[in-house]
Amino acid sequence: MESHLPAATPLVDPSAVPKRQRRWIRLVLIALLAVLLCCAVYFLFFTAPGQELRGNRKQLEADVRALVRRHRLIAPALYLSAYLLFAVLALPVWWLQLVAGMAFGLWLGTLWSVIGATVGAAITVVVSRWIAADWFHERVESRMDRLRKLDRTLGHNGLLVVMTVRLVHLLPFGLCNYALGLVQVRLTEVIIGTFLGSIPVVAFSVGEGAGMHPWRNWKFMTVLVALNVLMLLPLGARYLKPQWFRKIGVE
Numbered sequence: 001m002e003s004h005l006p007a008a009t010p011l012v013d014p015s016a017v018p019k020r021q022r023r024w025i026r027l028v029l030i031a032l033l034a035v036l037l038c039c040a041v042y043f044l045f046f047t048a049p050g051q052e053l054r055g056n057r058k059q060l061e062a063d064v065r066a067l068v069r070r071h072r073l074i075a076p077a078l079y080l081s082a083y084l085l086f087a088v089l090a091l092p093v094w095w096l097q098l099v100a101g102m103a104f105g106l107w108l109g110t111l112w113s114v115i116g117a118t119v120g121a122a123i124t125v126v127v128s129r130w131i132a133a134d135w136f137h138e139r140v141e142s143r144m145d146r147l148r149k150l151d152r153t154l155g156h157n158g159l160l161v162v163m164t165v166r167l168v169h170l171l172p173f174g175l176c177n178y179a180l181g182l183v184q185v186r187l188t189e190v191i192i193g194t195f196l197g198s199i200p201v202v203a204f205s206v207g208e209g210a211g212m213h214p215w216r217n218w219k220f221m222t223v224l225v226a227l228n229v230l231m232l233l234p235l236g237a238r239y240l241k242p243q244w245f246r247k248i249g250v251e
Contacts, residue, residue, distance in 0.1 A: 090124075
């Protein structure tokens with residue numbers, strides 16, 4: 001049985017834009033992403049604030065809490081901007097989730113992080129389809145078989161595919177976003193699947209930043225594990241009892 005996950009259909013008909021113009025637009029946008037990536041790496045590894053972010057947790061915690069106290073309305077916008085930038089550049093976002101826990105606490109930190117993950121995934125999927133499809137396809141083709149096999153197993157249901165890769169972490173977050181941009185999964189399925197599927201892992205990282213110490217807090221871990229299992233139940237049922245889904249029109 002062939003996979004229903006071919007390369008993604010462009011959002012705009014390529015024939016509507018001259019080939020040379022498309023090439024230059026793609027090169028400019030990829031160059032912009034490369035510059036932003038270099039700036040982010042430089043900031044994290046070669047500046048005093050970046051080294052503080054990576055190595056001085058107590059000072060970082062004091063600084064972010066002071067920032068939130070001074071700028072209660074601006075702080076969430078700054079955090080979401082950083083999250084979106086790192087998501088599009090396929091940089092690790094777990095440490096941003098730690099910062100969210102320090103700055104906003106468990107509940108608000110989880111909310112802002114899940115929103116950032118959802119919007120970041122949607123933007124990255126669009127970026128992948130508009131700009132980097134050919135370039136990125138060469139680099140992730142060897143891993144695309146995982147998504148294709150998962151697609152066949154889950155009956156070619158895009159929402160279940162997205163939720164599965166979020167809940168069981170088949171690919172890193174940034175790489176997964178670009179891979180989803182190369183397959184025929186609807187943007188609404190990416191948004192809903194990311195929002196729901198990101199909650200357990202995001203809550204874990206945010207909880208660590210908020211001082212919940214998840215590994216030593218059995219109640220907190222029990223809730224997260226139960227939530228993850230609860231969200232995985234429809235996926236397991238789709239695999240074990242596909243006839244149930246056929247009755248409601250899901251093939």
